[in-house]
Amino acid sequence: MGKYVLRFTALGYLALLLVLPVAMVFGRAFENGVGAAWESVTTPEAKHAFLITILITAIVVPANTIFGIACAIAIVRQRFPGKGLVNAIVDLPLALSPIVVGLAFLLLFGTGGWLHDVPFDVVFALPGMVLATIFVSLPFVVREVVPVLREIGIEQEQAASTLGASSWQTFRRVTLPAIRWAVAYGIVLTTARALGEFGAVSVVSGRIVGKTETMTLHVEERFQSFDYVGAYAASVVLAILAIGTLVAMSLFKPKEGA
Amino acid sequence: MIEARSVSKQFGSFVALDDVSVEVPAGSLTALLGPSGSGKSTLLRIIAGLERPDDGRVLIDGHDVTSRPPQKRGVGFVFQHYAAFKHMTVWKNVAFGLEIRRRPRPEIKERVAHLLELVQLGGFADRYPAQLSGGQRQRMALARALAVEPDVLLLDEPFGALDARVRKELRAWLRRLHDEVHVTTIFVTHDQEEAMDLADQIVVMSHGRVEQVGGARDLYDNPANEFVMTFVGEVNQLGRSFVRPHDVEFGDGDEAFVERVVHLGFEVRVELRLANGEELWAQVTREEAKRLELVEGARVRVRPRHSKVFG
Numbered sequence: 001m002g003k004y005v006l007r008f009t010a011l012g013y014l015a016l017l018l019v020l021p022v023a024m025v026f027g028r029a030f031e032n033g034v035g036a037a038w039e040s041v042t043t044p045e046a047k048h049a050f051l052i053t054i055l056i057t058a059i060v061v062p063a064n065t066i067f068g069i070a071c072a073i074a075i076v077r078q079r080f081p082g083k084g085l086v087n088a089i090v091d092l093p094l095a096l097s098p099i100v101v102g103l104a105f106l107l108l109f110g111t112g113g114w115l116h117d118v119p120f121d122v123v124f125a126l127p128g129m130v131l132a133t134i135f136v137s138l139p140f141v142v143r144e145v146v147p148v149l150r151e152i153g154i155e156q157e158q159a160a161s162t163l164g165a166s167s168w169q170t171f172r173r174v175t176l177p178a179i180r181w182a183v184a185y186g187i188v189l190t191t192a193r194a195l196g197e198f199g200a201v202s203v204v205s206g207r208i209v210g211k212t213e214t215m216t217l218h219v220e221e222r223f224q225s226f227d228y229v230g231a232y233a234a235s236v237v238l239a240i241l242a243i244g245t246l247v248a249m250s251l252f253k254p255k256e257g258a
Numbered sequence: 259m260i261e262a263r264s265v266s267k268q269f270g271s272f273v274a275l276d277d278v279s280v281e282v283p284a285g286s287l288t289a290l291l292g293p294s295g296s297g298k299s300t301l302l303r304i305i306a307g308l309e310r311p312d313d314g315r316v317l318i319d320g321h322d323v324t325s326r327p328p329q330k331r332g333v334g335f336v337f338q339h340y341a342a343f344k345h346m347t348v349w350k351n352v353a354f355g356l357e358i359r360r361r362p363r364p365e366i367k368e369r370v371a372h373l374l375e376l377v378q379l380g381g382f383a384d385r386y387p388a389q390l391s392g393g394q395r396q397r398m399a400l401a402r403a404l405a406v407e408p409d410v411l412l413l414d415e416p417f418g419a420l421d422a423r424v425r426k427e428l429r430a431w432l433r434r435l436h437d438e439v440h441v442t443t444i445f446v447t448h449d450q451e452e453a454m455d456l457a458d459q460i461v462v463m464s465h466g467r468v469e470q471v472g473g474a475r476d477l478y479d480n481p482a483n484e485f486v487m488t489f490v491g492e493v494n495q496l497g498r499s500f501v502r503p504h505d506v507e508f509g510d511g512d513e514a515f516v517e518r519v520v521h522l523g524f525e526v527r528v529e530l531r532l533a534n535g536e537e538l539w540a541q542v543t544r545e546e547a548k549r550l551e552l553v554e555g556a557r558v559r560v561r562p563r564h565s566k567v568f569g
Contacts, residue, residue: 152344155337155339155341156341156342156343156344158308158328158335158337158341159335159337159341159343159399159402160343160354161308161327161328161329162306162307162308162328162329162331162333162334162335162403163334163354163355163358163402163403163405163406164329164355164358164359164406165329165354165358166329169358173343173354174343177345178344178345
């Protein structure tokens, strides 16, 4: 009896707070038919926003994957002064509201900012949006990889080195295969965050329609303009991207318990 | 020959090795024996290049390798917990060092097949380490270390994680392997029986220092100090003198009370209390125990056949 109560509560919670809202979005998007929804997500502005989002994600995910693995290895395998501080700072983006991140970038790169004089536009342009998205999605790979690195220990790597493997060969052949699922999961979380980022990007982009508008900004812009079908249809595109990422992940994830 | 010259190593305020010098003859099988914290594993890891000494030098065949990384020392290392590459098959594990060295395919194939036969894992090439028993994993780790034909084979408590029966089997097997391959071998152990059974030369260590170096018999018969006397073999302490349990002679000497008699097959362990309250135990054969009528509650006379006093 107890286990049914537990199951009902858990599944009910998921249904009410996760499945239902997403289903409602799908419902509203298609309330005037598939054609109307399709038309509203194929306007030049929508297509451009879609492109910007994909472009940002395509830059941010590899960057944070490489940085995340390097950072995790430094935290777990090396000793250096201030390591505890680095370990704590990595979590900062999780604690800091994205809108604060956006404002911080505005201060740093905007008119009168310390780094205002870089030879290309950062604020109200793509570089700023990429930087802001990197910032907010930075912890995921690090946080997934660190505990796995700790768990596998250093002996396999030492064994590889006594067998003649260089640091890079050890990383490629021993460490990376051992952490690959953690990296994959970190990539999925980073991708989801990059696709869905709103607050920080909203501040640094200037939200110029057809220029610096991402998919999430486009959704809001449509919503504010009372184009509900447009807003919900664009939301559906975002949701499909996110669900696609999760499905891709579960396809190549090892079976639980294995 | 492997030489450690005046090697010192500290971890924080803990002195792991304090001015240690050891010579290991080429082709020998040498044991580093000591309790935990004696520095034996640290010395082994310094020889392998997995740790850097704070002071002192390491020489392999006359070459100073102190600042050489482990990749360039020509050593094979076997870890207590196997350090198997979990995501690789047994075959891939053993081939690892050869693939790193970019040896030609047919050579790798032949060598790995030969080694798997040598460690009796011929039928296990396609298994993963998780599908092997502890003893099999350790044999795989040995084959992996031997694959690159190291000048020196280093084993860190290689049988420590295995149960008693498998440990004995592997011990006998390692001895045979060493007789066949003749690679200079050093292994770390805290088990004096293991050291005495396997090694040509035993280096007894405690508290980061070498207490004595010698053959099993030498250490047992002529211990240099109290530590070696008590660590290698069983011993009774009476006042300031030390007596081996098989050197306790019955029939003459001080009066004693038999507190307990334990039959361990061929050997009988007799626990005694002297008139002055000191306790000791004697090791006798079943026949002796019968002849001397050693039963619980009996009163006997005992004296040491040999005893040792250390200044």
